[in-house]
Amino acid sequence: MAAFLAALPILVLLVLMVGLRWSAARSGVAAFGVALAVGILAFQFPRQVDPALTLVGGLGGVGAEATFTALTILWIIGPALGIHHLQLRTGAAEVLRAWLGQFASDPRVLALLIAWFFVLFMEGAAGFGASVALAAPFLVGAGFSPVAAVTITLVGHVVGVSFGAVGTPIVPQMASTGLSGLELARATGPYHALLGWVPLVFMVILTHRSMPETAARRSTTAVAGWTLLAFVTFTLPSTLLWALVGPELPTLAGALFGGGLFVLLLGLRSRHIPKVEGAPSSREVLRAASPYLVLVALVLATRLVPPLQDLVRSASLEWSLHGNAFSGGIELFYHPGSMLLAGFLAGTLLQRASLGTTRLVIRDATLQLLPVAVALVAMLGLARVTVHAGMTEVLALAAAGAAGGAWPFFAPMVGMLGTFVSGSATASNILFTDLQQETARALELPVDRVVGAQTFGAAVGNMICPHNVIAAGATVGLAGKEGEILRRTLGVALLYAGLGGVLALVLIG
Numbered sequence: 316m317a318a319f320l321a322a323l324p325i326l327v328l329l330v331l332m333v334g335l336r337w338s339a340a341r342s343g344v345a346a347f348g349v350a351l352a353v354g355i356l357a358f359q360f361p362r363q364v365d366p367a368l369t370l371v372g373g374l375g376g377v378g379a380e381a382t383f384t385a386l387t388i389l390w391i392i393g394p395a396l397g398i399h400h401l402q403l404r405t406g407a408a409e410v411l412r413a414w415l416g417q418f419a420s421d422p423r424v425l426a427l428l429i430a431w432f433f434v435l436f437m438e439g440a441a442g443f444g445a446s447v448a449l450a451a452p453f454l455v456g457a458g459f460s461p462v463a464a465v466t467i468t469l470v471g472h473v474v475g476v477s478f479g480a481v482g483t484p485i486v487p488q489m490a491s492t493g494l495s496g497l498e499l500a501r502a503t504g505p506y507h508a509l510l511g512w513v514p515l516v517f518m519v520i521l522t523h524r525s526m527p528e529t530a531a532r533r534s535t536t537a538v539a540g541w542t543l544l545a546f547v548t549f550t551l552p553s554t555l556l557w558a559l560v561g562p563e564l565p566t567l568a569g570a571l572f573g574g575g576l577f578v579l580l581l582g583l584r585s586r587h588i589p590k591v592e593g594a595p596s597s598r599e600v601l602r603a604a605s606p607y608l609v610l611v612a613l614v615l616a617t618r619l620v621p622p623l624q625d626l627v628r629s630a631s632l633e634w635s636l637h638g639n640a641f642s643g644g645i646e647l648f649y650h651p652g653s654m655l656l657a658g659f660l661a662g663t664l665l666q667r668a669s670l671g672t673t674r675l676v677i678r679d680a681t682l683q684l685l686p687v688a689v690a691l692v693a694m695l696g697l698a699r700v701t702v703h704a705g706m707t708e709v710l711a712l713a714a715a716g717a718a719g720g721a722w723p724f725f726a727p728m729v730g731m732l733g734t735f736v737s738g739s740a741t742a743s744n745i746l747f748t749d750l751q752q753e754t755a756r757a758l759e760l761p762v763d764r765v766v767g768a769q770t771f772g773a774a775v776g777n778m779i780c781p782h783n784v785i786a787a788g789a790t791v792g793l794a795g796k797e798g799e800i801l802r803r804t805l806g807v808a809l810l811y812a813g814l815g816g817v818l819a820l821v822l823i824g
Contacts, residue, residue: 317357317709317713318709318710318713320353320357320358320706321353321358321701321706321707321709321710321713322710323349323350323353324346324347324349324350324353324697324700324701324706325346325701325732325735325736327342327345327346327349328342328343328345328346328697328781331345331346332781332797332798332801336798336799337798338686338690338794338795338796338797338798339690339693339694339781339784339785339794339795339797339798340686340689340690340693340794340795342798343690343693343694343696343697343781344689344693346693346697347693347694347696347697347700350696350697350700350701350704350706351374351696351700353704353706354700354701354703354704354706355370358704358705358706358709359704360373360700360703360704361373361374361376361703361704363703363704363705364376364637364640364703365637365638365640368637368640372636372637373703375636376636376637376640376641376703377641377696377699377700377703378696379634379636379641379643380641380642380643380695380699381692381695381696381698381699382692382695383634383643384643384691384695385688385691385692385695387643387645387650387652388444388691388738388782388786389684389687389688389691390645390650390652390653391444391445391448391650391651391652391655391786392444392448392684392687392786392789392790393652393656393680393681393684394652394655394656394658394659395445395448395449395452395655395790396679396680396683396684396789396790397655397656397659397676397677397680398449398452398606398607398655398658398659398662399452399456399680399790399791400675400676400679400680401606401659401662401663401666401668401672401673401676402452402456402603402606402662403456404668404672404675404676405603405662405666405668405672406603407602407603407604407662407666408452408453408456408603409456410595410599410600410602410603411453411456411457411600411603411604412456412457412458413594413595414594414595414600414603417594418578418581418582418584421537421538422457422458422459422522422525423519423522423523423538423541423542424538424541424581425457426454426459426467426471426518426519426522427519427541427542427545427577428574428577428578428581429450429453429454429457429468430450430454430467430468430470430471430472430518430522431471431515431518431545431549432545432549432570432573432574432577433446433449433450433453433570433574434446434447434450434468434471434472434475435471435472435474435475435549435566435569435570435574436566436567436570436571436574436611437449437450437611437614438472438475438476438479438480438566438570439475439478439479439480439481439564439565439566439567439568439569439570440480440481440567440611440614440615440618441480441614441651441654442476442479442480442483442651444782444783444786444787445651445652445655446468446472446475446479447465447468447469447472447783447786447787448786448787448789448790449607449610449655449790450464450468450471450472451464451465451468451787451788451790451791452464452790452791454467454468455791459522459525460525461788461791461792461793462793462796462799462800462803463521463522463525464791465784465787465788465791465793465800466521466800466803466804467518467521467522467525468787469777469778469779469783469784469787469800469804470514470517470518470521470778470804470807471514471515471518472777473514473774473775473777473778473808473811474507474511474514474515474549474774475566475569475570475774476566476740476773476774476777477503477504477506477507477562477566477740477770477771477773477774478500478503478504478553478557478562478563478564478565478566479566479740479774480741481563481564481567481618482496482500482561482562482563482564483741484740484741484744484770484773484774485499485500485503485562485744485770486741487741487744487745487748488744488748488766488769488770491748491749491752492748492752492762492763492766494762494763494766495561496561496562496563497560497561497562498763499562499763499766499767499770500557500558500560500561500562500565501557501558501763501767502763502764502766502767502770503557503562503767503770503771504553504554504557504558504565504767505767505818505822506727506767506768506771506815506818506819507550507553507771507774508550508553508554509818510811510814510815510818511546511549511550512546513807513810513811513814514778514807514811515542515545515546516542517807519538519542521803523538541577544577544580545573545577548572548573548574548576548577549569549570549572549573549574550569551569551573552565552568552569552572552573553565553566553568553569556568556569567618602665602666603666605658605661605662605665605666606658606659606661606662607658609657609658609661609662610654610655610657610658613654613657613658614651614654617648617649617654624649627646627648627649628646628648628649630646630647630648631644631645631646631647632644632645632647633645640703641703663676683789683790683792683794684789686794686795687785687786687789687794690781690785690794690797691782691785694738694781694782694785695738695782697736698736698737698738701736702736702737702746707732707733707736707746708746708750710732711729711732711733711747711750712750714728714729715729715750715754719758720758721820722754722755722758722760722765723760723764723765723768723816723819723820723822723823723824724816724817724819724820725816726751726765726768726769726772726816726819727768727769727771727772727775727812727815727816727819728772728812728816729747729750729751729769729772730743730744730747730751730768730769730770730771730772730773730774730775730776731743731772731773731775731776731779731808731812732772732776733746733747733772733773733776734772734773734774734775734776734777734780735776735779735780735781736780737780738780738781738782738783739780739782740770740773740774740776740777741773743769743772743773743776744769744770744773747769747773748766748769751765751766751768751769752765752766760823760824761823764819764822764823765819765823768815768816768819768823771815771819772812772815775808775811775812775815776808778804778807778808778811779801779804779805779808781797781801784797784800784801784804785797787800788800
């Protein structure tokens with residue numbers, strides 16, 4: 316009964332979003348109300364947090380965490396929206412579309428460039444939703460529908476999440492288990508290395524289905540070859556890095572190396588294709604791409620140059636309430652939102668946007684942010700209530716008791732659940748690494764491999780967690796249609812996690 320009650324808010328959320336097609340904001344508010352009622356009546360919230368804590372204090376703490384986290388996410392979405400609208404109003408999006416079209420006339424190959432290499436690069440360098448928020452508008456500018464663009468990027472980026480943001484999801488696991496980053500990387504890496512082709516293939520299939528019927532009839536042989544090449548060029552360097560170095564660079568360097576080689580081969584092939592009339596010059600392309608180039612340069616510099624990294628991370632904002640029962644923090648200049656803002660400002664200067672155009676861009680971005688803010692606060696409120704009331708842990712414990720020796724199969728599912736509820740693979744690892752570790756010891760299973768399955772599942776959850784769906788949808792004007800995106804990604808996520816569970820049974824025994 317306790318497990319059912321703990322699952323009730325999530326079930327309500329799924330029914331409203333997927334079944335009734337409610338918006339994320341409406342669904343989130345309703346599910347938050349259910350979570351709050353269940354937490355108070357059945358799980359002694361907020362006394363579960365602190366026996367001396369009043370209901371008002373507990374609600375204030377949850378509200379503070381939800382609002383603060385929502386603001387840190389909006390700090391990413393806002394500048395990303397600004398870049399998107401700037402690209403549209405200055406014509407830069409059309410310039411980039413025409414330039415990329417020279418290399419990839421087939422939309423499926425274009426999707427490989429943007430929703431695989433570019434997304435994985437940004438996921439490895441920045442994380443925090445910036446990769447999908449940037450790539451989805453890029454695909455819309457290239458002619459994809461907003462729903463297709465968001466779905467494709469959500470599916471494509473998930474392979475890089477385990478080692479995203481320069482290995483951030485692994486950091487809390489190192490502290491919790493005492494294992495080294497290299498040990499954890501070796502336990503996690505095989506899942507994406509052996510199964511990463513699954514989301515890639517689905518990404519190409521989704522692209523294929525979004526094409527006009529006449530274009531979709533073209534031979535798929537060449538596209539299959541490019542898809543295989545995309546998988547190999549990313550996975551090979553990524554595997555060498557997680558196997559020999561650790562968790563910091565597999566996603567970032569794998570995408571950088573693989574993407575460079577992929578573009579080189581596309582460029583060599585384009586020599587045999589007549590030059591497109593009216594194609595933009597190199598100077599026009601550089602100016603159009605300036606927001607992205609500045610962003611990439613800043614991310615690389617602040618992640619890979621230790622003195623600069625230490626400098627930008629030194630400015631932080633942290634807070635806590637009720638003896639650290641509720642807390643939050645942000646590294647102001649290290650946060651991807653700050654670098655996105657720098658990219659936006661550089662774009663306005665280098666693309667010579669007028670003051671009037673810049674005002675219109677800011678207005679358009681702000682209007683899109685308002686409904687998104689409501690949805691984010693509601694979803695995060697739901698997440699924080701379920702965590703602080705102990706409801707998420709009850710769910711996981713119930714699953715472990717029921718699974719027994721088959722726990723390795725379900726370990727990725729727990730990781731996926733954590734990300735779905737919390738909105739972050741790192742948060743999922745914080746929530747459930749201790750549980751996975753203790754379950755592994757109780758069942759006499761290798762701790763590192765069970766924790767690796769958790770990290771894999773946490774990455775898969777990024778494909779379907781409402782926060783990512785909201786953030787990506789907001790950048791292309793899909794607020795209120797998040798349920799449609801979730802229906803398209805849910806099946807892929809369940810398949811990928813299920814295959815990961817089967818692989819975990821083989822690897823763990």
